Amino acid sequence: MKTFLRSLPLIFIMLLATYWLPEVISRNPADIITPKEESEIIQSESFDYQTTDLEPEKLPVAGLGSYVGQKIENFTEKFGNPKRIDPTVYEEESWIFGKDETDYAQLIVKNGIITDLFVLGSELDVAPFKIGMSITEVFQLASFYPTYSVENQGEQLTLELTESDLNYRPLIAFDNQTFAVLMMDRSTNQIIAVRYLDSPSLIRLGVYDDGSKKHLIPSFEVDEIRQDAINEANQKQAYEILNILRQRYELSALTPSDALTGVAETIFTNQGEQIIADRQADKESSFSETETSDNAIKNQNSSIETFILDDNSDSIDEQTNQPYQTLTSEQIERTLQETELELNEVRVLYSIQETDVAWLATNWFSLEIERNFLMDASMTEIGLFYRANDMLLILH
Template sequence: MKTILRAVPIFLLLMAVTYLVPQITSEGPSEIITQKNKAQEVKKENAVNQPATFKQEKIPLSGIGLYIGQPVEKIQEEFGEPLRIDPTLYGYDWWVYGENEQDYFQVGVSADGKITNIFVLGAQLDASPFKIGMDITEIYQLTMFYPTFSIDYQEDTYTLELSENDLNYHPLIPFENQTFAILMFDRKTNEVNAIRYLDKRSLLQLGVYEITSQTPIPAVEYQENVFKEVYKSNQQEILTILNSLRQRYEVPVLTYDTALTNMANDIFTYQAKQLAEEAHVNNKEESSLQDDAQSKDDGTGINEHEIDEYPLLTTDLIQEKLKLEEVPLADTRVLYSNQSADSTWNASFWFSIENQRILLMDPNLKRIGIAFRGQEVLLILDRDTANSVK
């Protein structure tokens, strides 16, 4: 009876959210989908703040998430050696296990050998108290969804706020052992597609929820010399996750294609060159107003590698480059994302946005190219026709 009474108000709240809160939707797949970064997202609906005296219920953990905080040897005892170890930019490595939608998971291992993250995709894995494929109505009977969290970490306090979209499609669940899980729901089925178990530091660094505290987030120290290796690993992770989810829904898997990846990289380069040329013109105009002796312009201008930050790619710019390369838009789809999160988050997050899910589940698309620039990722998919990118 207690479970039923607790579930009723949550069910009514979610029904109201479903009918009253605008969602990001599309009637069909766009040829080019560009995604705004966190600061430019559709304005978040302010979740109703919990009373200061309201105590969040933390539930017990019994499955694979119990390995968070444990030495990696514990995972090795249970699952053996990983298929590979992927570097990240977040101070830990991903140990990759499994190959498909039944057994795939990743374990984040810090430099001191402790488990900080576990990404679960495989339906056969014990992710208790949850499971892959679990319907959202079943989740309501286990726990409540909370819109705000106060997290104490290293003598500081951070406040996380979840939007209505967060609550609907990637809610945060607290556990009794001071760890967390992010449940990733499929937009179409309202079932759990993936689960991310993580500790406090990893949750704050992932940056997927709004942090309202003034306290600085724990810094992520990027090492530029590992970018190339990280990008290669991210390509493998995204491809495996997307194909595992296509396999789950009985859609033919995608084939990785180097030509499409090169085209995606060319789009990044195309924008960089345009910005460099624009900067060079502006630099020359400014220099013409100064005395030659004071001018620092050596006549070489500014090349694209000197521009550290780039504006977001636009649909117009992507389309312009594809037309220049005579790429058939009718057979090609593009998804662009710029989020300060890792590839496991991005690949599962895309399935919570309707038009992106439709694109990624299109059974007519056969090939995929994946390119990165900083936190940006650009996917190009096509039908592998005679007129496709070669």
Template sequence: MDQSTETPPGERPKSGLSVYIGKDVSEIKKEFGEPDRIDDSAFNYDWWVYNVPDTEYIQFGVKDKKVVTLYAIGNGLDVAPYKLGQKLEDIYRFTIVDSEIVVKSDSGSYQFELNEEDLNTRLLVPLGDLYAQLYLDKFTGELSSIRFMDSDTLVATHPYEMMYRGELAEEEPPSEKEWEEVNEANEKQIYAITNIMRKQYGESTLQWDETTANAARGHSREMHDKSYFSHESDAMGSLTDRLDKRGVSYQTAGENIASQYLDGPEAVHGWLNSDGHRKILLDKAFTHIGVGVYKGYYTQNFIKQPELP
């Protein structure tokens, strides 16, 4: 049976990855084995990462040994009631789409408001006692990736404009040491998701280049520390200036930057839906990539390495 007909609108799915929300981590291990790695997040959960390179990628958000959220990309994954790669018009046939979503919990009542860009690229759909974030490719009209979460995680991360009555529990921000681990985790996640996207769109995957990544890290940190957002740095110059100063060998180069996204997956999705960034993200000329993240600032540096004589 088609996934899109299995679950009535608004009900929690009985199959697919979302059934793991609320489950003990032992259930993940039983199905998927040990994670490829466990990443820190900027929130009160860790990411358990399962990666079939360039094909399928899942990260389960785990808090107190329970799954509270997950992100998935890769067209072979079961994300019922949806299908990755599904057309938006199919989704609209069985999904109740609203620009205002009200979440009630013990701590209060919270209203999330989706703007026009959200409705075109980042839908929020209640499914019983959990929520699905549908990451859409607005250029193809297809479901690119998906995130499921419980209500507490939705309120804690508040990825949309939020109004509330009651108390909003402020999480303790990461320490500087924790930020180092979160930054590194986001870099790895962006790299993996970028390669899956490139393969899905028929382009070659990219190799990691650490020297290029150091250039990207330096730019993200400088943008954060000096409170600016630009490809041009007063201190370090343009992208090519920055790569040259790091000793990177390249024939061509490109750069994507982003700021104030929730995490790495959200940043990549933002680039996919911006025409100029998308062209760089999917450019067939590039062979290598370096990613640098510093707190809320994200930089991707792409290069084509010189061919060996």
């Protein structure tokens, strides 16, 4: 009996270890976390902040942000000449500096004045912030506000930020009437780029709701020769930015492929030819053009990973600055089936681009599907083709 009583504490400890300890361990998310679970944990942390309806705080301008509004000569005196100067649709110049993950930057220059400065390089000065800074550290430096009053050409506009904007594209105001957009990586909740802009550039970028889309439409015509030059510049910038971000996450660079670019161009060409054929058949069969268009828009189940990105809730085809019909997954897959590409080895990303490449590429990293798509380690080649505001990107 004494032996049994002496053994009771040991039995209790054994029962404790058998039933209670595993339950505690199973509740500890740090032991085994799948990538999906890790992403969910990180994303849930990103919502732990307080916004205020007070007048937005204006931080003292510092770092590269202080060059917005200055002459481009002030910048080149310190950082040297750009590696190239690209044309833009707004008849400004895009000055490209740097070559890799540490020093890449783009400046928009209008009449010799810097109006927009996109910083991607991890070693460049974006004080008071830093590339790679976590959202928690950002909260300690600045408050996030859901509305901003911005003056543009004598008109006062109110920008309204959504919850997604506040988490992945927060806006910061500075005391020199300029702004910074912090581009956050959805998976790491770290800053991957900082975009400094003056008020007109921020309005024209059109990424925050101001109740109007009129600023997105260029007020001038772009001739075919200039448009080709702009498309080529956009293509180069997309390759650079995406490969720099892959480099940052220790992934191999994507090799530009003329063959994939050719496939992307053919997809647009085939769509145009199919539309003409459909309209002709429509006339012959006395069906209305509206019925034919409606049928064409219905996507069938696709065996290829195709993401159609549309930043606007309105119908793209109804917008005055979108001269072409929106591509469908069915149209894209139909052309791909005519190539030698294996559909399960191809990724296609289609976008109606109403913002510039710098915004588009970094904003993809705030979207889970698109980020995973671009960070696919098995992809080695990239092709990209533009048709006016349409952009088609193919990875293989």
